[in-house]
Amino acid sequence: MSRPAPVPSTGLIGSLSPGHRERLLALAHEVDHPASTRLFEEGGRADRFWIVRTGTVALDIHLPGRGPAVVETIGTGGLVGWSWLCPPHEWHLGAETRSRVEAWQFDAAEVRAVCAAHPEFGLPLVTLVAETIGRRLRATRTRLLDLYGPQPGAPSP
Amino acid sequence: MTLVPLPHRLTSRHRETADTVTFELEPLSGGLGPFAPGQYAMLYAFGIGEIPVSVCRTSGDGRLTHTVRAVGAVSRGLCDLPAGASVGVRGPFGNGWNLRAARGHDLLVVAGGIGLAPLRPLIDAVLAEPAAYGRLNVLVGARTPGDLLYRAELPAWRRPFGAVTVDRPAGGWTGRVGVVTALLDEALFAPENATAFVCGPEVMMRATARELVDRGLPAGRVQLSLERNMRCATGHCGHCQLGPLLLCRDGPVVPYDQAEPLLTVREL
Ligand SMILES: Cc1cc2nc3c(=O)[nH]c(=O)nc-3n(C[C@H](O)[C@H](O)[C@H](O)COP(=O)(O)OP(=O)(O)OC[C@H]3O[C@@H](n4cnc5c(N)ncnc54)[C@H](O)[C@@H]3O)c2cc1C
Ligand code: FES
Numbered sequence: 001m002s003r004p005a006p007v008p009s010t011g012l013i014g015s016l017s018p019g020h021r022e023r024l025l026a027l028a029h030e031v032d033h034p035a036s037t038r039l040f041e042e043g044g045r046a047d048r049f050w051i052v053r054t055g056t057v058a059l060d061i062h063l064p065g066r067g068p069a070v071v072e073t074i075g076t077g078g079l080v081g082w083s084w085l086c087p088p089h090e091w092h093l094g095a096e097t098r099s100r101v102e103a104w105q106f107d108a109a110e111v112r113a114v115c116a117a118h119p120e121f122g123l124p125l126v127t128l129v130a131e132t133i134g135r136r137l138r139a140t141r142t143r144l145l146d147l148y149g150p151q152p153g154a155p156s157p
Numbered sequence: 158m159t160l161v162p163l164p165h166r167l168t169s170r171h172r173e174t175a176d177t178v179t180f181e182l183e184p185l186s187g188g189l190g191p192f193a194p195g196q197y198a199m200l201y202a203f204g205i206g207e208i209p210v211s212v213c214r215t216s217g218d219g220r221l222t223h224t225v226r227a228v229g230a231v232s233r234g235l236c237d238l239p240a241g242a243s244v245g246v247r248g249p250f251g252n253g254w255n256l257r258a259a260r261g262h263d264l265l266v267v268a269g270g271i272g273l274a275p276l277r278p279l280i281d282a283v284l285a286e287p288a289a290y291g292r293l294n295v296l297v298g299a300r301t302p303g304d305l306l307y308r309a310e311l312p313a314w315r316r317p318f319g320a321v322t323v324d325r326p327a328g329g330w331t332g333r334v335g336v337v338t339a340l341l342d343e344a345l346f347a348p349e350n351a352t353a354f355v356c357g358p359e360v361m362m363r364a365t366a367r368e369l370v371d372r373g374l375p376a377g378r379v380q381l382s383l384e385r386n387m388r389c390a391t392g393h394c395g396h397c398q399l400g401p402l403l404l405c406r407d408g409p410v411v412p413y414d415q416a417e418p419l420l421t422v423r424e425l
Pocket of ligand 2: 391394396
């Protein structure tokens, strides 16, 4: 049996205060998935989320006739899933483990209920999730610019 | 430093990607002074023109290695040169990376696309003297897996942390997908005792610098290598002006606290 993965010092968990971290982790279930495990499917009910302790998860989108295309990967410390936070609580993408993944899994309804009952914990948590979403949105916009691609006017190779 | 191009012979070339070539130049007589990591040469493709190109490895005996991406007439001319061809070289120019200020620090080397070229000699220098620095993190972003430079060397840069990510996965790519800043979550560094070296497209450098500062790095310890058109490379023609700086002479490496107000790309 290998040693349990350490608590990541970065990402959402690393940004929470020690007290809030403890409170969130009290709601976590430790999971350990082999590579190529489907965590959720596009259109499914977003009733859980994960924080990766080790390994990588790929987010994908199904392209008709081409199968799933990976749009982003999430590594150690990363939050997998945010559709659980806002209605209609439905996944916009699919997710699959790229390697063995050790993660904390959370029940979305339970976390939402604790956030509602304890806003002093809920607000910082939701703010951190919003920060994560904002960072990913900025990253997506940057990628839309195709920064590394040929510049206008440059000859094709 | 020389103002007149010194003739060099292209001794070997290696195609890195569909549009990028690495080649080695050997001086025909007495080489140029030593190049520090982050400095550049003006390479003259005879009959076409002259462009600034960073050194991506130095040998100590005057031989220079450059990686060039074909984007226009001169860079394409250089990429197409066969072994044995002549190239005129001026240099060394520019300030280079301030590696001395980073001694004892954790290091973040963040590269996008061809931006890895000027960072490779810096990685070489750190690996030659590992005890002088903290943890080395090498984060590399590219457009597709086929656009990755120095593929054979990437595995040696993985410890203690090194990772590669691509914007567009293709051809059975099983690695990371996404922007290079996403890798910062996993990098090993203490922000109050770290120095970052960043080179890539300007929007990528701004995004990286901003994120590093958000994570607690002082802006003055985020070094960016900036690009502007250059002609004289000696601070006389004004082509490379960025605010009060002449990048050919005062750069190309500029700390983010100085660069930030000068980079006027609109908010994404
Ligand atoms: C200090 C410094 C160091 C540099 N180091 C390197 C290096 O190590 N390797 C390298 O390949 N290049 C490097 N460059 C960039 C290189 O100098 C330019 O790509 C070159 O000047 C383009 O000249 P050209 O005649 O080939 O193309 P031009 O005819 O001048 O440009 C053709 C087209 O390409 C676009 N273009 C120009 N520059 C770039 C660019 N950098 N990236 C993408 N598109 C561009 C132009 O907008 C234009 O549309 C460096 C630049 C500076 C200032
Ligand atoms: S290139 Fe002439 S002043 Fe900088």
